[in-house]
Every structure is written in C-alpha cells, then in structure tokens.
C-alpha cells in the first residue's frame with residue numbers, strides 16, 4: 001500500500017516500521033492509509049496478538065508530510081490522516097512503540113494511543129502545532145491534560161519546543177528510556193511477552209483501561225478537527241508551511 005511502510009509478522013507480532021528516512025519518516029497520505037490498514041488487519045487476524053511500531057534510521061516520525069499539508073490537506077473523516085487516527089484510537093490489540101529518534105507532531109500524539117512506549121535516549125519529542133499555525137490533534141488536548149495537567153501541557157504546546165526522552169518519561173508519555181542500542185531488544189521483549197499472554201484477557205484489559213476515557217478522547221479528537229481543518233488552509237499555517245518548504249524562518253508579524 002505504501003513503499004514507505006514495512007509490515008512483517010514475527011510469530012504473533014505484527015511489525016510495523018515507518019521507512020522514509022530521507023524525509024525523517026514524515027507521513028504522506030499513502031503511509032497513513034497503510035498504517036491504518038495494518039492496525040485494522042492486526043485486530044482482525046486471530047494469529048496476531050500485539051503490534052510493534054517503530055521507525056527506521058535516526059527518526060521515529062517527523063509528523064505529517066508538510067508538502068501534503070499544503071497540497072492534500074485532510075478535509076473530512078474519509079481522509080487517510082483521520083482513518084489512521086481513528087484506527088489507532090480504536091485498536092483492540094496492544095501496541096508497543098519503540099521511539100528510535102525524533103517524534104514530531106503526530107509522531108508524538110500517536111504514542112498517546114499506544115500501550116507500552118519505549119524511547120531511545122536519543123529520541124526527541126515535539127508538539128509544534130502552534131508553531132505552524134495549527135492546533136493539536138488525535139485527542140491529544142484531552143489525553144495530555146489528563147496526564148500532565150494544564151500548565152505543563154501549555155508549555156509543550158504554546159512554546160512548541162523539543163523535549164527529551166527523559167522529560168517524556170516524566171510526563172507519562174513514555175514507559176522507559178533506554179540506550180539506543182538496546183531499544184529494539186527491550187521493546188521487542190515486551191511485545192514477545194504480551195504475545196505469550198492469554199489473548200482474551202489481554203484485549204479485555206486493554207478495552208477496560210481505555211473504555212473510561214474513550215468517549216472523551218473521541219470527542220476531543222472531533223473538537224480538535226473542527227479547528228484543525230480550517231486552520232490548515234488559514235494564513236498562519238500557509239506562512240509557516242511555506243516557510244518550512246522554503247527553508248526560511250516564518251514571519252507572523254502581520255497577523
């Protein structure tokens with residue numbers, strides 16, 4: 001479905017790898033579709049008990065492809081971006097994420113829907129939605145506030161600066177920070193252990209853990225989109241996204 005998403009099976013684990021290193025694993029539309037399909041396939045396949053999500057080379061995911069934001073912005077629920085967000089919010093099987101490098105925008109917010117998140121000590125996180133004239137997505141305003149409280153979230157969102165793996169762990173976004181050369185072994189060890197657990201008990205426990213928050217997450221995601229979609233075609237985003245493509249600093253002084 002996308003040459004940039006590698007999907008393999010190891011035993012009862014679905015291995016999903018974002019493989020577009022020359023764009024720091026930015027997600028284009030076909031990649032979102034492939035990721036959404038992989039998660040739905042994992043849910044439907046009785047042989048699969050857990051998904052494992054990672055990126056290749058030095059990046060986990062640098063967020064939405066900025067060029068796509070300009071040329072193919074999401075407009076409604078049928079867009080691949082929203083298909084992916086819905087698939088990860090609703091995933092029934094556990095997802096273990098191994099964050100091997102930079103995780104920006106949806107590269108960070110997708111982790112809020114994973115069950116175990118391991119990060120390399122080289123990983124860096126960023127929620128630069130405001131920086132590029134947008135607002136957060138994927139239910140992150142609700143989940144992050146529940147995790148960290150209003151002031152800490154505001155710092156991450158309003159300043160939009162990078163934060164370290166250790167900070168991500170202290171915020172509750174990451175389970176454990178590990179040495180880069182041990183990340184895959186440690187994250188896969190947890191995936192293998194989940195794969196050996198009784199599957200019904202595992203999935204019921206995930207469902208119960210998520211049920212209490214699911215409605216609020218879905219509502220937050222819908223609320224966010226009502227702002228996100230029009231903001232994407234707004235002047236602030238246009239300036240920020242064009243500036244990124246033109247490799248210059250954006251100028252928001254006229255707004």
Ligand code: COA
Nearest residue numbers: 022023024026062063064065066067102104105106128129
């Ligand atoms: N969309 C499209 N292309 C992207 C991208 C993205 N989200 N992130 C990185 N790239 C591209 C760069 O344009 C560059 O392409 P080029 O070699 O053709 O010029 C290449 O990937 C390498 O990126 P570069 O910026 O040189 O790497 P870096 O290590 O200095 O910085 C990032 C990495 C991820 C911090 C930086 O690229 C960045 O801020 N990207 C945008 C992230 C973003 O705003 N995402 C959307 C969030 S909602």
